[in-house]
Amino acid sequence: MYGDRVRNPALLDRIVCADDAAMLIRDGMTVGMSGFTRAGEAKAVPMALAARARQSPLSITLITGASLGNDLDKTLAEAHVLARRLPFQSDPALRKAINAGEVMFVDQHLSETVELLRTRQLGPIDVAVIEAVAITEQGGIVPTTSVGNSATFSILAEKVIIEINLSQSDMLEGLHDIYIPTHRPTRMPIPVVAPESRVGLPFIPIDPDKIAAIVITEKLDSSSTILPPDDETRAIAGHLSEFLEHEVKAGRLTNSLQPLQAGIGTIANAVLHGLIETPFHNLKMYSEVLQDSTFDLFDAGKLDFASGSSITLSAEKYRSVMPDFARYKSRLILRPQEISNHPEVVRRLGIICINTALEFDLYGNVNSTHVAGTQMMNGIGGSGDFARNGYLSIFVTKATAKDGRISSVVPMASHVDHNEHDVDILVTEFGLADLRGLAPRERAPLIIANCAHPDYRDELADYFRRAVARGGHTPHVLEEALSWHVRLKETGSMR
Amino acid sequence: MYGDRVRNPALLDRIVCADDAAMLIRDGMTVGMSGFTRAGEAKAVPMALAARARQSPLSITLITGASLGNDLDKTLAEAHVLARRLPFQSDPALRKAINAGEVMFVDQHLSETVELLRTRQLGPIDVAVIEAVAITEQGGIVPTTSVGNSATFSILAEKVIIEINLSQSDMLEGLHDIYIPTHRPTRMPIPVVAPESRVGLPFIPIDPDKIAAIVITEKLDSSSTILPPDDETRAIAGHLSEFLEHEVKAGRLTNSLQPLQAGIGTIANAVLHGLIETPFHNLKMYSEVLQDSTFDLFDAGKLDFASGSSITLSAEKYRSVMPDFARYKSRLILRPQEISNHPEVVRRLGIICINTALEFDLYGNVNSTHVAGTQMMNGIGGSGDFARNGYLSIFVTKATAKDGRISSVVPMASHVDHNEHDVDILVTEFGLADLRGLAPRERAPLIIANCAHPDYRDELADYFRRAVARGGHTPHVLEEALSWHVRLKETGSMR
Ligand SMILES: CC(C)(COP(=O)(O)OP(=O)(O)OC[C@H]1O[C@@H](n2cnc3c(N)ncnc32)[C@H](O)[C@@H]1OP(=O)(O)O)[C@@H](O)C(=O)NCCC(=O)NCCS
Ligand SMILES: CC(C)(COP(=O)(O)OP(=O)(O)OC[C@H]1O[C@@H](n2cnc3c(N)ncnc32)[C@H](O)[C@@H]1OP(=O)(O)O)[C@@H](O)C(=O)NCCC(=O)NCCS
Numbered sequence: 007m008y009g010d011r012v013r014n015p016a017l018l019d020r021i022v023c024a025d026d027a028a029m030l031i032r033d034g035m036t037v038g039m040s041g042f043t044r045a046g047e048a049k050a051v052p053m054a055l056a057a058r059a060r061q062s063p064l065s066i067t068l069i070t071g072a073s074l075g076n077d078l079d080k081t082l083a084e085a086h087v088l089a090r091r092l093p094f095q096s097d098p099a100l101r102k103a104i105n106a107g108e109v110m111f112v113d114q115h116l117s118e119t120v121e122l123l124r125t126r127q128l129g130p131i132d133v134a135v136i137e138a139v140a141i142t143e144q145g146g147i148v149p150t151t152s153v154g155n156s157a158t159f160s161i162l163a164e165k166v167i168i169e170i171n172l173s174q175s176d177m178l179e180g181l182h183d184i185y186i187p188t189h190r191p192t193r194m195p196i197p198v199v200a201p202e203s204r205v206g207l208p209f210i211p212i213d214p215d216k217i218a219a220i221v222i223t224e225k226l227d228s229s230s231t232i233l234p235p236d237d238e239t240r241a242i243a244g245h246l247s248e249f250l251e252h253e254v255k256a257g258r259l260t261n262s263l264q265p266l267q268a269g270i271g272t273i274a275n276a277v278l279h280g281l282i283e284t285p286f287h288n289l290k291m292y293s294e295v296l297q298d299s300t301f302d303l304f305d306a307g308k309l310d311f312a313s314g315s316s317i318t319l320s321a322e323k324y325r326s327v328m329p330d331f332a333r334y335k336s337r338l339i340l341r342p343q344e345i346s347n348h349p350e351v352v353r354r355l356g357i358i359c360i361n362t363a364l365e366f367d368l369y370g371n372v373n374s375t376h377v378a379g380t381q382m383m384n385g386i387g388g389s390g391d392f393a394r395n396g397y398l399s400i401f402v403t404k405a406t407a408k409d410g411r412i413s414s415v416v417p418m419a420s421h422v423d424h425n426e427h428d429v430d431i432l433v434t435e436f437g438l439a440d441l442r443g444l445a446p447r448e449r450a451p452l453i454i455a456n457c458a459h460p461d462y463r464d465e466l467a468d469y470f471r472r473a474v475a476r477g478g479h480t481p482h483v484l485e486e487a488l489s490w491h492v493r494l495k496e497t498g499s500m501r
Numbered sequence: 502m503y504g505d506r507v508r509n510p511a512l513l514d515r516i517v518c519a520d521d522a523a524m525l526i527r528d529g530m531t532v533g534m535s536g537f538t539r540a541g542e543a544k545a546v547p548m549a550l551a552a553r554a555r556q557s558p559l560s561i562t563l564i565t566g567a568s569l570g571n572d573l574d575k576t577l578a579e580a581h582v583l584a585r586r587l588p589f590q591s592d593p594a595l596r597k598a599i600n601a602g603e604v605m606f607v608d609q610h611l612s613e614t615v616e617l618l619r620t621r622q623l624g625p626i627d628v629a630v631i632e633a634v635a636i637t638e639q640g641g642i643v644p645t646t647s648v649g650n651s652a653t654f655s656i657l658a659e660k661v662i663i664e665i666n667l668s669q670s671d672m673l674e675g676l677h678d679i680y681i682p683t684h685r686p687t688r689m690p691i692p693v694v695a696p697e698s699r700v701g702l703p704f705i706p707i708d709p710d711k712i713a714a715i716v717i718t719e720k721l722d723s724s725s726t727i728l729p730p731d732d733e734t735r736a737i738a739g740h741l742s743e744f745l746e747h748e749v750k751a752g753r754l755t756n757s758l759q760p761l762q763a764g765i766g767t768i769a770n771a772v773l774h775g776l777i778e779t780p781f782h783n784l785k786m787y788s789e790v791l792q793d794s795t796f797d798l799f800d801a802g803k804l805d806f807a808s809g810s811s812i813t814l815s816a817e818k819y820r821s822v823m824p825d826f827a828r829y830k831s832r833l834i835l836r837p838q839e840i841s842n843h844p845e846v847v848r849r850l851g852i853i854c855i856n857t858a859l860e861f862d863l864y865g866n867v868n869s870t871h872v873a874g875t876q877m878m879n880g881i882g883g884s885g886d887f888a889r890n891g892y893l894s895i896f897v898t899k900a901t902a903k904d905g906r907i908s909s910v911v912p913m914a915s916h917v918d919h920n921e922h923d924v925d926i927l928v929t930e931f932g933l934a935d936l937r938g939l940a941p942r943e944r945a946p947l948i949i950a951n952c953a954h955p956d957y958r959d960e961l962a963d964y965f966r967r968a969v970a971r972g973g974h975t976p977h978v979l980e981e982a983l984s985w986h987v988r989l990k991e992t993g994s995m996r
Contacts, residue, residue, distance in 0.1 A: 192695075195694070
């Protein structure tokens with residue numbers, strides 16, 4: 007039994023139940039788990055761990071690729087298993103614990119975590135828990151719907167627990183490209199020179215002796231929670247497509263554009279989806295998470311190739327894509343998030359990066375993480391890896407949130423994840439501001455006129471006028487710079 | 502005459518006076534000039550241009566490598582020649598014009614400007630003005646004490662003016678390594694794999710027909726304005742050396758550390774100088790500007806190799822180094838700033854990056870550019886290229902400025918150039934805060950205790966306590982977050 011999934015016969019007798027495997031994880035340990043944007047996370051062992059913690063309390067440092075599905079972060083947070091969590095999450099219950107100071111959350115660029123582990127600036131990893139499609143004859147681990155940080159976790163961990171997930175299609179084998187950069191300071195160039203470059207192995211190579219337990223599961227990945235395009239996201243997509251067409255006309259881009267990256271969430275997905283209606287063709291993606299829109303673009307004949315670190319689909323898309331996976335597989339690669347997001351590769355390929363902002367200010371500083379400067383939403387994720395190094399760094403957002411009570415365009419960003427040096431283009435449903443080559447004083451009028459919601463334009467313009475009267479390269483009325491956020495806190499609205 | 506400097510005989514009759522050469526620059530043009538941290542700037546033509554502008558007004562977009570010496574930015578600004586200036590400056594008069602909104606300053610990562618020019622997102626460059634030691638037989642340009650953006654300016658410009666500077670030693674020939682990345686999306690890896698990698702040509706290869714004028718000059722580079730180490734900078738250096746020794750003891754670094762980068766200015770210079778008194782040896786630098794300390798470290802037998810984009814020395818150091826340049830030359834390379842600062846190379850080599858902050862906040866967000874959030878100081882320079890991608894990202898500053906009236910540790914940074922994701926270590930004369938792997942709430946007490954000036958500690962601790970009471974991942978009392986800066990503006994002091 008399971009011989010096609012656990013192909014090294016010596017490993018078959020390490021198959022245990024999740025509770026037993028979870029016993030390898032002890033209080034105070036640092037644990038690396040697979041999982042990236044709700045795809046390919048270990049599912050059974052963390053659940054068993056949470057169940058045990060409810061009886062006898064324990065807490066760990068949990069490092070993953072990115073966010074987990076199946077309410078795992080919620081379950082672990084509520085069982086008080088998480089003393090420390092990195093590098094990303096997107097769960098409301100965990101978010102609450104983080105903002106209450108109960109879980110120490112370390113918000114990192116997604117390409118960086120493994121560099122810190124490898125140089126022992128973080129860690130060491132005591133146990134890795136990795137979901138796999140199969141274990142090869144030599145003990146190589148074949149990941150499922152995400153690679154994330156799984157390769158480095160497995161390589162560095164003292165012990166590895168594998169969850170063989172029978173619900174994950176064995177068609178996934180051969181999809182992954184596992185390349186681990188060499189040690190510094192004698193590292194060689196990362197040989198990825200195109201989204202379709204295959205430079206590594208289709209499995210994670212580790213010493214099979216480290217595999218301490220194997221658990222058989224069959225729980226599905228959670229579906230993505232993105233919403234379908236609406237009028238506003240369609241308008242955002244429209245402005246962006248128009249801008250890109252303008253760049254083609256100006257001779258700066260061809261109709262195949264440059265490789266595309268699109269961030270997580272509804273808006274980024276809608277923007278990519280919007281490319282179906284454009285003259286662009288033979289597109290390629292070099293991104294992080296591949297969402298529904300990637301497959302929509304394949305189906306529309308627009309996309310030639312997509313490289314990512316995970317595949318996260320809506321329930322409906324999953325049902326149409328997975329049975330037909332052979333049709334897509336030769337045009338897909340999943341890589342470690344260190345490589346999908348690597349500054350070296352992002353800069354080399356000249357990626358067009360599209361990420362979502364919570365808010366941005368008059369001068370183009372972007373907040374992706376902190377509501378009102380203090381409350382963590384999800385984390386910076388890969389947005390910094392891409393935005394700093396891309397050919398074009400684009401941030402999209404709806405002009406308002408919470409039924410118009412919050413303006414996404416504010417006098418001063420209440421937290422800065424991407425500063426004015428890193429942001430080229432801002433888009434809301436009202437329009438697009440092209441900030442390239444502009445000084446702060448030139449940016450503000452453009453952002454107010456093109457991006458802000460009409461209800462907030464006059465007050466923004468008034469702020470800017472009074473700020474300019476005080477002078478400075480980046481004019482501000484300091485005592486009012488955060489007053490919109492203060493008002494929101496006090497009255498529930500920025501109006 | 503000048504046949505040893507202008508070795509292509511066909512070019513000899515293009516030698517003209519600076520006034521005539523400057524006539525090639527017309528109102529409204531975009532001009533690229535050599536010059537990086539007061540080294541190797543074109544000297545005669547911009548002066549002639551300023552003189553002309555005083556008679557008949559004209560204004561241009563001026564792009565350089567970084568800051569210019571010989572009061573050029575001052576002279577050009579005062580003659581109202583500068584409509585637009587990028588990507589860096591450090592001149593008090595120009596700064597004043599920028600902050601008054603008279604000059605549109607575009608503050609950029611120093612590795613990025615030429616990417617924007619190459620893809621025509623900026624530019625085009627009408628005229629390049631490049632200081633050179635010599636022009637080769639084939640028309641290749643041999644730069645002087647800096648490379649900066651000179652190579653790409655020359656390659657992209659419609660016309661090139663060369664200033665042959667007779668005061669620049671012909672010993673400089675052979676020092677430069679000119680490598681230009683290929684076009685995207687088909688770019689190949691940049692082959693630099695060590696500070697000593699030579700991957701390009703010792704001259705800038707251009708079509709000699711583009712050389713429209715040659716001017717002979719002999720004005721010296723300006724000396725650097727750095728101050729000698731004082732008690733405080735010595736204390737900063739001491740804390741940092743102690744930290745690095747601790748990293749060696751922990752087995753995370755060897756006594757040769759990782760390649761070093763140190764930012765501009767007095768403090769960074771003092772910190773590097775401080776390494777003379779440590780057990781470290783066989784060090785290498787992969788930096789931007791090579792200051793006095795680089796040569797002090799060579800002389801002390803501590804440094805094996807240094808790669809940079811310019812050499813900027815004090816008058817005294819210049820007098821001792823230049824006559825003896827042969828002794829250093831084989832251990833030095835000057836590269837285009839795109840390569841000295843390239844995220845790909847910085848990440849690959851695993852650089853230890855030491856840059857200076859104006860201020861930082863309780864959570865490790867760093868302001869390098871804007872006094873009180875509004876007034877431009879110099880620009881971000883290369884600090885972002887390095888800090889985002891290095892092995893260790895260290896920011897140093899004195900704990901107070903202006904005789905203690907300004908605390909460099911503030912509740913919230915008034916402008917964010919490097920955010921909490923990019924900052925590992927903070928150092929002032931009082932001590933060092935190691936932020937690696939810490940959540941914001943863990944960072945604050947460490948920064949207050951180790952880095953803040955004792956006079957400000959209680960008030961910072963009080964702010965933090967009240968902020969935590971309100972909750973949030975990154976707690977703030979929003980309506981007070983910038984109150985220290987407001988107080989400074991109103992009373993002249995943060996006390
Ligand atoms: C910024 C981010 C939170 C937006 O998420 P999204 O789902 O695309 O966008 P939405 O507009 O639906 O916003 C999500 C929530 O934030 C709220 N929000 C949006 N702007 C806000 C603002 N300025 N202030 C407060 N809340 C805001 C929305 O109301 C919504 O709340 P809800 O969950 O209660 O409905 C998300 O993109 C993110 O986490 N980004 C950072 C990481 C990243 O960029 N990764 C991509 C790299 S590959
Ligand atoms: C930040 C920076 C301005 C510090 O310069 P420095 O010469 O090393 O440091 P100093 O302490 O002498 O400070 C310079 C000036 O800023 C003032 N200053 C320092 N901290 C300040 C603060 N928090 N608020 C207001 N002014 C401050 C000092 O008083 C001094 O003023 P002065 O010129 O009137 O004497 C400089 O390093 C810089 O421009 N950095 C950004 C670019 C960069 O990092 N490049 C390196 C990449 S290679």
